[in-house]
Amino acid sequence: MRETGITERQARMKTFIEAYFSDHGYAPTYREIMKNVGIPSLSVVRYNLERLQKEGLIERDPRVARGIRPQKPGLRPIRIWGYIQAGEPTPVPGINEPVFGADEALAISQDLLPRDENLFALIVRGDSMIDAMVHDGDYVILKPQQEARNGEMVAIWLKNREETTLKYFFFENGKVRLQPANPTMQPIIIDDPDENLEVRGKVVMVIRPLEKRLPLAQ
Amino acid sequence: MRETGITERQARMKTFIEAYFSDHGYAPTYREIMKNVGIPSLSVVRYNLERLQKEGLIERDPRVARGIRPQKPGLRPIRIWGYIQAGEPTPVPGINEPVFGADEALAISQDLLPRDENLFALIVRGDSMIDAMVHDGDYVILKPQQEARNGEMVAIWLKNREETTLKYFFFENGKVRLQPANPTMQPIIIDDPDENLEVRGKVVMVIRPLEKRLPLAQ
DNA sequence: CTTGACACAGAACGATTGTTCGTGTACGAT
DNA sequence: ATCGTACACGAACAATCGTTCTGTGTCAAG
Known part of the structure; x- marks a missing residue:
């Protein structure tokens, strides 16, 4: 059972999502995360997004395009x-x-x-x-x-x-x-x-x- | 030539988009706007979104799913x-x-x-x-x-x-x-x-x- | 050694979602 | 009357984008 930690990759994802959200006013797609964080596969992005969600670091709506929202948006x-x-x-x-x-x-x-x-x-x-x-x-x-x-x-x-x-x-x-x-x-x-x-x-x-x-x- | 005004339909769209954005943290799709504002056709949604954008009341990125952003979200x-x-x-x-x-x-x-x-x-x-x-x-x-x-x-x-x-x-x-x-x-x-x-x-x-x-x- | 969890990889799939295009109406200007 | 423009409608299209599925490798527990 992992207590609090997130992997370094997950941290980079979180950072990227927040920065992207600040810049654009909406969340990135899985593919954009993949490219920018340097992840080889889409499913890995999805997998780690689920982790981040379980940690409460992001919120996500299933089946919704660009449906990720960082915890503290707009800043x-x-x-x-x-x-x-x-x-x-x-x-x-x-x-x-x-x-x-x-x-x-x-x-x-x-x-x-x-x-x-x-x-x-x-x-x-x-x-x-x-x-x-x-x-x-x-x-x-x-x-x-x-x-x-x-x-x-x-x-x-x-x-x-x-x-x-x-x-x-x-x-x-x-x-x-x-x-x-x-x-x-x-x-x-x-x-x-x-x-x-x-x-x-x-x-x-x-x-x-x-x-x-x-x-x-x- | 319309000078400053927006139609009542456009005003309702704007209101809906802002409310939706507040609720969800991301923008609605054209079809959601269509349903909720009561517009019969998708292209009419698009048309009026372009108007709103020209008026500077929303921002929009082309070809981006849920790429609308109201002027001031979450404040x-x-x-x-x-x-x-x-x-x-x-x-x-x-x-x-x-x-x-x-x-x-x-x-x-x-x-x-x-x-x-x-x-x-x-x-x-x-x-x-x-x-x-x-x-x-x-x-x-x-x-x-x-x-x-x-x-x-x-x-x-x-x-x-x-x-x-x-x-x-x-x-x-x-x-x-x-x-x-x-x-x-x-x-x-x-x-x-x-x-x-x-x-x-x-x-x-x-x-x-x-x-x-x-x-x-x- | 085996088992199972965790993390990662790649590809195909299918739903979601913006775009395009042809058409129609109303109205003021020429 | 005719032309241009603003506004509206509907359907088909095509790109975007999340999901699913099948696998691989690692590592610690039994």
Whole structure:
């Protein structure tokens, strides 16, 4: 009698199903599991799905196409890439290595975020982002991008100042106006945006959990 | 050319799909929609699904069994009770009537919030909450309670000042210290908390959606 | 050694399920 | 009147997808 354990193959299946479900909004087929987990036979997929079901790790409806459902659906892990603070460049996927391990991620409801985007999260450190109305400990969720459109809030690295900042972006007459979210504060005008300004990502959401830590994926 | 509207049949389809998805964790087949909505032909189902997709009310993957996904599955609606602003008392369930209709609610992932609580949401109006690092347009999610423990961020009505505020709460030597989230700002000391101070709720989360409006339930 | 459980393999089967196509009606614009 | 478009209907089709069946190999208990 196996007590709690599942085999490594079953664990990979479970992981794949959850990831697939997050990405697509529906479950994979047996054949897709077979391919992606690297299982040679369909019946083995079925066999192990039954195991997972008996363990209570998935639910399944017989005879229903794509009828698998993971236990905790709808959550999408968003990798925490590092910290964001005034005095240091923003760590960004594709440019920097992540500060946190691969399993350090925010689990956020799919539906609050744009779909199929390669999002990542940063933890705000220190009170330097106050003029962006962002608090020490807040999570900032970003979409990596190197350019900004007017009105978007973006994470910017200012070369001259050696400073990271979160501001609303406006391109006007060849100059860039960086507007703080806090209306009592003055904008920064960048005269030479090409040399001085590097957009690192667009802010998609700010989350400030006060009562409960955000659940970590995995 | 139809501009925005959908037919009554399409609305029923959408409702059914969402309900089905909630119940089962996966989408219905065309034939199930046909039966339950009372449509005589499969191709009519398909036709109207295409309409719904063009309207952005559902998403669909071609050639995928049960490949429909409603815009927002499996979320917990949190009733939006009204606005929160400095000059007016916080509307609170059980005391005030809701400002918004019953179907005005935030759809938020269960997993980000404490379980089984009677939460409600307020929309921040104006910039008066700046010292709480809360922005005009932010959503503040509250748990109704009349008392606070040290360190909790609460929504408070100050009778003398006739002012609503969001502050960290500390009870010290018979007095209450209300600490702004913004560390550059000074605390308020309340000498007569019993008379002057009314706790309306505990702030559980602050959400600032920048990229995408939060989906409304219904 | 035998037995039986557990895990895996491959292939054929048949139900499930989206797609296509031909047809018809109503209605406003040309 | 005629044309185009939105909407509806029904049947046949073809791909998708879970199920079943027959086997193989391993390993511990008897």
